[in-house]
Amino acid sequence: MNIQNDLVQPRHIHSKRNLWSGVLFGVGLAAFIDETIFHQLLHWHHFYDLSTTAVGLVSDGFFHAFSWFATIASLFLFADLRRRKALWLTRWWGGVLLGAGVFQLYDGLVQHKLMRIHQIRYDVDVTPYDWTWNIIAVVMIIVGSLLVWRTRRSV
Template sequence: MDFKPRNQKDQSISELRYTYSARNLWSGLLFGIGLVAFIDEAIFHQLLHWHHFYDKSTSNIGLVSDGLFHALSWFATVGSLFMFADLRRRKGIWLKRWTGGVLLGAGSFQLYDGIIQHKLLRLHQIRYNVDILPYDLIWNVTAIAMVLIGITLVIRTRRNLLKTKADD
């Protein structure tokens, strides 16, 4: 790798960011997906009892689908945290890029849930027997905001990475 920043301190930080850029992003994406899925499961499925992951069958099937959804969200979260721990051990954490990944993953999952699962596949709705429009707007607008902020952070860190690489 021909990566030679100006001084020793910049060299180590710049090289680490270059080397672990993708891993920071992927760890953040997985953590964001797992975090939003956990929040959805804990609040809307378990505490409020507004819906199950799959509402087109019996309550028992809904509970099983919730359990599978919960397990997959934890696999994503635990996997991302192993990646994060490895980045920390290697001194390769780039918190701004990782945070961009978290917001991008969280927002993308929430938008997928709100559009694909709620509207296209009709697996479940946020809530039943109420005017659903305010719920859908808040759900999807929040998701879009997270995606946009996440993309902004990822683009900024990518520009910094490319700028540093071009300076050499």
């Protein structure tokens, strides 16, 4: 039994792992960018704004940890796929866009509008921000879905 030959497998065998590695990376990346830009640099909001600033900062810490856990998990999957020579970059990028887009749309619709735990900004008309946030999310979902669909035909 040759271990090296066992590691080289057709990429379609690992189709779901490629997709999930990308999805986790996309979620982690979108959360990281959101937290870094809107929470830390611009100070527009915290993950949870229905309490004190101290609670908001703690919630940002948990949110930041979540983004890194998702990113690290995705990178372990990614490294394993590379080791097995089963990395399928087109499918992986489709997963990245899907993960980031679904995360962003969930944030924009559920957390901003339904739960109202925070808004993108305060003391301004949020309508243009909401539309921009959600349209970008939908575009990422559409492009990611097309990439995943295109690779599905190759399975």
